[in-house]
Structure formats: structure tokens, C-alpha cells
Amino acid sequence: MSSLLRRLSVVLLGFVMTSFAAGPASAQAPARGHGAEARDMELVGHDDLQGRSAYQPTIHRQSGRFIAYVGHHGGRGRNPLTGSDEDNGTSVVDVTDPARPRYLAHIPGAPGGSEQGGAQMARVCDRQSKTYLLRTIGNSVPNSGHEVWDVTDPAKPRKVSTVVSGLTATHKNWWECDTGIAYLISGDLAKADPLQLGPSGWRTWRMTKIYDLSDPAKPVFVRDFGLAGQEPGSTGPITVAHGVHGPIVLGNRVYFAYGTSADGALQIVDRQKLLTGPKEPTAANLNAPEISRLYMSPNWGGHTAFPVLGMTIGDWAPNTKGRVRDFVVLVSESIANECREFRHATFMVDITTETRSAAGADASAPTRAASRSRRSSTRSSCSSPTSTAACGPWTSAIPTRRGTPRSISRRPPSGRPSAA
Numbered sequence: 001m002s003s004l005l006r007r008l009s010v011v012l013l014g015f016v017m018t019s020f021a022a023g024p025a026s027a028q029a030p031a032r033g034h035g036a037e038a039r040d041m042e043l044v045g046h047d048d049l050q051g052r053s054a055y056q057p058t059i060h061r062q063s064g065r066f067i068a069y070v071g072h073h074g075g076r077g078r079n080p081l082t083g084s085d086e087d088n089g090t091s092v093v094d095v096t097d098p099a100r101p102r103y104l105a106h107i108p109g110a111p112g113g114s115e116q117g118g119a120q121m122a123r124v125c126d127r128q129s130k131t132y133l134l135r136t137i138g139n140s141v142p143n144s145g146h147e148v149w150d151v152t153d154p155a156k157p158r159k160v161s162t163v164v165s166g167l168t169a170t171h172k173n174w175w176e177c178d179t180g181i182a183y184l185i186s187g188d189l190a191k192a193d194p195l196q197l198g199p200s201g202w203r204t205w206r207m208t209k210i211y212d213l214s215d216p217a218k219p220v221f222v223r224d225f226g227l228a229g230q231e232p233g234s235t236g237p238i239t240v241a242h243g244v245h246g247p248i249v250l251g252n253r254v255y256f257a258y259g260t261s262a263d264g265a266l267q268i269v270d271r272q273k274l275l276t277g278p279k280e281p282t283a284a285n286l287n288a289p290e291i292s293r294l295y296m297s298p299n300w301g302g303h304t305a306f307p308v309l310g311m312t313i314g315d316w317a318p319n320t321k322g323r324v325r326d327f328v329v330l331v332s333e334s335i336a337n338e339c340r341e342f343r344h345a346t347f348m349v350d351i352t353t354e355t356r357s358a359a360g361a362d363a364s365a366p367t368r369a370a371s372r373s374r375r376s377s378t379r380s381s382c383s384s385p386t387s388t389a390a391c392g393p394w395t396s397a398i399p400t401r402r403g404t405p406r407s408i409s410r411r412p413p414s415g416r417p418s419a420a
Contacts, residue, residue: 045099050106051077052088053114056172059095060124062131067154068093068101069124069133072109074117074141079106087111089119090135092154104155110138117141121170124151125177132216133157134182136170144170146184148216163219168198169206172246180214181222181275183247183254192241200224201232202281206243208256210275222275227258227267227293228283240265242301245333250307253291257302261333261344264301266294268328268354292355296332299342303333307351326352327360 049070056071072088079086081103089109094102109119121136130152138144145165150158169187176182187206188198197203207226211219229239240258248255254274256267273289296302306329316323328351332344345364351357 045095045097045101047093047101047103049091049093050079050103052091052106054091055118055120056122058122058124060131062126062152062154065094065096065154067104067124067151068095069122069135069151071120071122071135072118073114073120074110074112074139075114076111081106087117089137090122090133090157092151092157094154105157107133107135107149107157110141110144112138112141115139121173123173123175123182125175125180127177127180127214127216132160132213134163134173134175134213134216136173137165138167138170140169142168144168146170146173146182146186148213148219150216160217161219163211163213164209166199169243171206171244174247174249175213176249180212180216181249182211182213183249184209184211185244185246187243195238197232202226202230203232203234203238204230204241204243206245208244208247223279224281225274226281226286227265228286231281231283231286234283245301245303248304248306250309253307255305255307255328257305257330259296259301260303261301261335261341263298264296264330264332266296266302266305266328266330266349266357268292268351268357292351292357294330294349294357296330296347300332300344300347302330304329304331306331322352325350328357 049072053073053075054070055073058069060067060069068091070091070093072091075088076085077088078084086106086108087110090107091103092105092107094104107119110117112118117138119135119137120139123134125132125134130150131154133149133151135147135149136144137147143165144167146163147159148161148163150160163182164184164186167186167188169185169189171185173185174183185206186209187202187204188200189202189205190196190198192205195203202224204226207224207230209224210222212222213219226244227239228234229236230243240263242259242261242263245257245260247257249271252271254269254271256269258265258267268291270289270291277288278285307326308329309326310324311327312324328349330347330349332346334341334344343364345362347362348360349357350360
């Protein structure tokens with residue numbers, strides 16, 4: 001479910017092919033790959049993406065082809081297709097033949113540094129017989145936002161709407177292709193430290209704006225959502241001041257990960273209540289759709305909350321009860337180089353009883369990885385619970401092994417409301 005590519009100053013879009021052969025490859029087979037370390041996979045093709053640093057790749061099948069939409073960190077580079085220098089945005093690449101990817105178009109993004117400008121996030125859906133790209137524009141620069149492009153002809157993207165603008169923060173959004181509901185990670189703080197509120201009054205760096213994009217050309221606002229204690233007019237300690245990193249929707253549940261790298265929390269929300277309940281961002285209305293909340297140790301944060309439901313536990317085969325469990329793969333993000341931080345890990349959280357979730361085990365990259373990589377810990381699980389095509393270069397490099405169970409506290413930090 002994961003592929004491992006090292007992050008370089010120029011990130012390559014890599015395509016891997018799992019080897020199912022039981023024996024060694026034939027001596028007559030042509031050599032492929034570039035000598036990089038690999039196991040059970042090999043590099044079959046790449047595109048340098050015009051030298052632009054990549055973040056989120058989304059692979060979408062349209063008109064009999066497979067098209068990669070790759071969100072970029074901020075930066076600036078020459079686009080050989082236009083002959084112009086352009087701010088990093090979104091690369092569109094035909095990967096139908098993975099050995100011979102073909103670069104189709106570059107959609108410029110916002111100016112700014114690697115974590116400020118660009119257009120890091122990309123989601124793609126088919127709506128009304130057309131194909132649309134939902135992307136962020138800017139990550140943490142003034143007037144960041146979210147916009148939709150018509151990419152029915154992927155070589156000729158056409159902007160159809162600006163969903164929301166005037167933000168100072170965006171991040172990993174989610175788009176339900178069947179309903180059109182979009183969960184847009186957003187924030188408008190003027191300054192985080194010391195706190196200076198933006199026009200909305202929300203006290204967290206990032207919260208969620210929900211829109212109906214069933215007609216991508218005519219966005220309809222549904223509601224704002226976050227944790228009680230973050231909302232406009234609230235007082236006292238801010239509940240997870242860093243805010244939300246991103247949601248994942250599966251069935252009638254929305255799984256939110258908060259904190260990213262510290263002071264993390266996992267929140268499980270009833271989707272129907274979230275979309276149809278009272279919209280005013282009061283503490284009571286924000287708590288109403290919540291099923292449960294799990295606070296992590298303060299040195300770990302919630303980057304990705306990936307649901308894995310109906311998993312049969314092999315070791316429990318002799319047991320007559322409880323052999324099939326529901327889990328959330330909860331990832332804490334490593335952000336510092338050369339181990340200059342807490343060791344981050346991936347946690348298997350048992351949510352079989354949703355109101356009483358509990359940590360089962362954890363895993364992290366081995367220490368020896370530090371000698372080969374600037375970051376030797378976790379980043380993210382796959383970004384879609386329904387399609388492995390969305391798993392990209394930032395999928396966690398976590399070895400498959402049994403972990404020693406570690407406690408993740410259910411007790412909310414002092415001053416924070418309990419929603420369990």
C-alpha cells in the first residue's frame with residue numbers, strides 16, 4: 001500500500017511496479033532502475049516535474065488514460081511548455097505508460113517559499129460528465145485559498161471557480177466525488193504568536209470550511225467546523241491551537257487529525273449530523289456531531305487519521321470473539337532534520353467501540369534510517385481509504401513489525417473540554 005521515495009531538493013515523480021516473480025529475473029531481461037535501494041518494487045519511469053518540489057500526487061483515470069495531478073511546494077521555475085518562469089503550482093502528467101510519462105501542463109500557484117506559496121494539495125473528481133481539480137492556492141501566505149479547475153482536457157486546464165480566498169492557511173482538503181461535499185482546511189489568523197485574530201474570529205491556525213461543490217462552478221457554503229474552544233468568541237486555553245491537518249471521510253464517519261506534530265488529537269464525527277445539524281459555530285454545535293475524541297501524548301500530533309475497518313487479527317484466530325477489529329492508522333509527522341525532535345511514530349488505534357478508542361501498537365522507522373535520510377520517522381499514511389492510486393511519495397516508510405503498545409492518554413489536557 002505504500003511506496004518509498006526519498007525527498008530530494010528536486011522531487012521526482014516515481015512510478016513503481018511490484019514484482020511478483022518467485023525466482024530471479026531472467027538474465028535476458030533489460031536492466032531497469034537507477035541503483036536506488038528497493039525491495040519488492042522497482043523504478044520503471046520518472047518525470048522531473050520541471051524541477052519543482054512535489055507534495056501531493058493524485059492519480060485519476062479519465063477517458064481511458066491515467067493522469068497524475070501533482071501539487072507543489074512554493075518556489076519558482078521555468079516552464080518549457082510556455083517558455084516562462086512560473087510560481088510552482090500543479091503539474092499534470094499523463095502516466096498511462098508509466099515507463100514513459102508525458103508532461104501535459106503546469107498550472108501556476110501562489111508566490112512564496114517552500115511552505116508558504118505553491119499549490120500543495122490536489123483532489124480530482126468527475127462531476128456532470130466533466131473532470132475537475134480541487135486544489136489549494138498558497139499554503140501560508142496572505143490571500144491563500146481554494147479553487148476548482150476544469151481538467152476534462154488535462155492538457156488545457158481551465159479555472160471555473162474560486163471557492164474561498166482571503167485565507168492565511170490552507171492544507172489537506174477532502175472531496176467526496178459522489179456527493180460533491182468538500183472539506184477545506186482553512187485559517188485566517190493574522191498572527192499565531194502572539195495571537196492576532198483574522199476576520200473570521202477563529203482562534204486556531206487551521207479549521208475546516210465545508211462546501212457543497214456538486215456544481216463546481218457554483219460553490220455553496222455549508223458550515224465552519226473545528227474543536228470547541230477554537231471558535232469565534234471562545235475564551236481560555238485554545239483546544240489544539242495548531243488546528244486540524246486534514247479529514248478523511250468513509251461511510252457516515254469523518255476522521256479528523258489535529259496537531260500535526262505535537263499536542264495531537266483524533267476526532268471521530270458523525271457525517272450526517274455534521275452536515276445537517278445546527279451550523280452556528282458555538283461550543284454546543286461543534287460538540288454535537290462528535291462521536292469520540294482521543295488525545296495523544298503532547299510530543300505527538302495527528303497528521304493523518306486513516307480508517308482501516310474490518311481487519312482480522314491473525315494472532316486472535318483461536319478466539320471466538322473480537323477477531324475482527326476496526327482501526328485508525330494515526331500518524332504523527334516528523335518535521336525536523338537529523339533527529340532534532342521527538343521520535344514520531346504511527347499508531348494503530350482500535351476504534352471497534354468508537355466511543356472508547358484505544359491505542360493498540362505503534363511503529364516508527366529504525367534509527368539506522370537516519371544515516372540514509374534527513375528524516376527518519378513518519379510522515380503520512382495513504383491519503384485515500386478507497387484508492388491505492390492516491391498513495392504517493394509521502395506514504396510512510398514504516399516497516400511491518402509488531403510494536404510494543406504505548407499509552408495514548410484519553411484524559412484531555414488541563415483546561416480542555418472532554419468530548420469522549
